[in-house]
Amino acid sequence: MTLSIVSFPICGRFTLIWFLTALVSVSCNPGVFNVKYRYPRLQGSLTALKEHDDRRQLTILAGIDLPLGGTGRPDIPGLYYAKIGIGTPAKSYYVQVDTGSDIMWVNCIQCKQCPRRSTLGIELTLYNIDESDSGKLVSCDDDFCYQISGGPLSGCKANMSCPYLEIYGDGSSTAGYFVKDVVQYDSVAGDLKTQTANGSVIFGCGARQSGDLDSSNEEALDGILGFGKANSSMISQLASSGRVKKIFAHCLDGRNGGGIFAIGRVVQPKVNMTPLVPNQPHYNVNMTAVQVGQEFLTIPADLFQPGDRKGAIIDSGTTLAYLPEIIYEPLVKKITSQEPALKVHIVDKDYKCFQYSGRVDEGFPNVTFHFENSVFLRVYPHDYLFPHEGMWCIGWQNSAMQSRDRRNMTLLGDLVLSNKLVLYDLENQLIGWTEYNCSSSIKVKDEGTGTVHLVGSHFISSALPLDTSLCLLFSLLLLMTLFLL
Secondary structure (H helix, E strand, O other), rough: EEEHHHEEOOOOOOOEEEEEEOOOOOOEEEEEEEEEEEEEOOOOOOOHHHHHHHHHHHHOOOOOOOOEEEOOOOOOEEEEEEEEOOOOOOOEEEEEEEEEOOOOOEEEEOOOOOOOOOOOOOOOOOOOHHOOOOEEEEEEHHHHHHHHOOOOOOOOOOEOOOOOEEHHHOEEEEEEEEEEEEEEEEEEEEEEEEEEEEEEEEEEEEOOOOOOOOOOOOOOOOOOEEEEOOOHHHHHHHHHHOOOOOOOOOOOOOOOOOOOEEEEEEEEEEEEEEEEEEOOOEEEOOEEEEEEEOOEOOOOOOHHHOOOEEEEEEEEEEEEEOOHHHHHHHHHHHOOOOOOOOOOOOEOEEEEEHHHHHHHHHHHOEEEEEHHHHHEEEOOOOHHEEEEEOOOEEEEHHHHHHHHHHEEEEOOOHHHOOOOOEEEEEOOEEEEEEEEOOOOOEEEEOOOOOOOEEEEEEEOOOOOOOOOOOOOOOOOOOOOOEOOO
């Protein structure tokens, strides 16, 4: 069997997509997706958290992309998911919102291993193209199939469906074929007001799942809603048809579990921007210095240079923050030296923890990362320290302890991104952030009318009763400047 490698990440983890030659036959209005969030509680151990980030980094090294997720709480890996409508008539699907994934996909009716129920309190639905008046198969000779496979796919004929197989770093996978159908969501009709809108999108129809994606996953969803950089992502498809600008923002509330996710030009708050490193599949940025309190760390300049398995990456799908050893060791030493009487304990092999009864923001220093264009990202002690079993644990992690290949990688996850509005301007290849109250609202401009709309986070109830000790749900508003079809 001949396999072609294509770059597609997914599910809050970077993935490889392989295309099989064994084919399967078969005026502007802003918009809103209601997005929920849940906290899977760790059972007294931090091991699961590291396993989540380890799987993600394995796929980063494979040369793929990046995402949205987490709460900013280092002891709790998170998951954002949206309720959207697909097809005519529309049926509801719950899909993970992932800024690093390049495709949208949902489980399909042919799938035998797909989950049929979820403990998240949602009703799962299998997509059936025969039940949608607007659904169409994407054939092997479609331009979309050519683009994602980098040219004609061997053995793929005009009367066959364009297939995919995605393999994850943890061994799980999803396989199926591409279809085109109408995606329905709520559009913004004014300040905090919505109405129904839709747009046509090509997405994957999952026919086979394995590993964490099969029926053994108790906290299952219907699929993934990708917002990555590739042309196959939902935002890129809508932008290519003139429906949206390739600009989006997210704000993760690490204090209250709320947040905002918006597509469109954010006009308030103002955000300082730094260039994205060109020709990189991830959200790579040019980091220039690291500051602990008032002191700058002495770091070799070449450590910050982007390249294979080094440089700095902004990744909201990673929960913690991973630093090269040459940064990690002096940084942690300066933090713990603020309180000479501290007794540091190693918990779950990787976490440095200690007992401290004072206010952490008064007893420990801020950590500030500096970037090109004089942009900086400040992380407070209450962000990088988290409570665990009566102690405070340090969220910074040593990249060298993950694997030899990752020793020079700087990966900045939710630990540093929470409580900040992060803006991705793919039109101009810029990224930026500003400290912000993510439980409040932002203002986004309607590109068609010039009107500025207020978009804010709010709580929405789940489809089924939830055990709130296990799950905390909220909604994120996703504002899209879409033309009506």
